Amino acid sequence: MIKKVLVGFLATVGAISIVGLAGYVVLRKLAPALDPPTSHSFTSPKGKYKAVLLTYAGGGGISPYCQNKVLVIPTSLNEHQAALTPNRHRSGEGKYEVYSAPCDLFQDHNNSPKLEWTADDALEITFSINSTALFTHEVRLRKLDDSKQVNVRYIVEYAPIRGR
Numbered sequence: 001m002i003k004k005v006l007v008g009f010l011a012t013v014g015a016i017s018i019v020g021l022a023g024y025v026v027l028r029k030l031a032p033a034l035d036p037p038t039s040h041s042f043t044s045p046k047g048k049y050k051a052v053l054l055t056y057a058g059g060g061g062i063s064p065y066c067q068n069k070v071l072v073i074p075t076s077l078n079e080h081q082a083a084l085t086p087n088r089h090r091s092g093e094g095k096y097e098v099y100s101a102p103c104d105l106f107q108d109h110n111n112s113p114k115l116e117w118t119a120d121d122a123l124e125i126t127f128s129i130n131s132t133a134l135f136t137h138e139v140r141l142r143k144l145d146d147s148k149q150v151n152v153r154y155i156v157e158y159a160p161i162r163g164r
């Protein structure tokens with residue numbers, strides 16, 4: 001009798017775990033479509049390219065998420081269309097994506113990253129890794145855009161945030 005109850009209990013826990021994991025995977029894949037990102041664009045000095053900062057955030061108190069991505073695209077290309085174009089060489093990455101990292105703050109509590117065009121074919125991205133003091137995070141960087149015409153330079157800042 002106890003063996004039947006124990007097997008039934010473990011089977012129920014296993015089934016709930018599998019359904020929960022499947023729901024988590026599906027919701028992570030659908031999150032960008034369900035909750036469109038906020039975006040800010042920065043046009044290069046001569047207006048040929050633009051850097052687009054996308055912030056995907058949501059999830060509420062139970063499972064919050066926040067991810068920043070920077071795309072470098074020709075000014076003639078639609079930002080939304082560019083954000084949805086996958087990279088055929090790397091799964092899970094956008095074609096025009098040059099930077100991807102979880103949201104973070106600089107020591108002065110401003111949002112990371114900061115984007116600055118230093119020339120029409122040179123973009124500088126300064127980003128913070130302050131939150132890595134507590135948890136490890138995956139950061140993806142590319143030094144050239146998809147067209148291989150724009151060089152991307154990265155500056156990493158780390159300074160513990162006081163009061164955290």
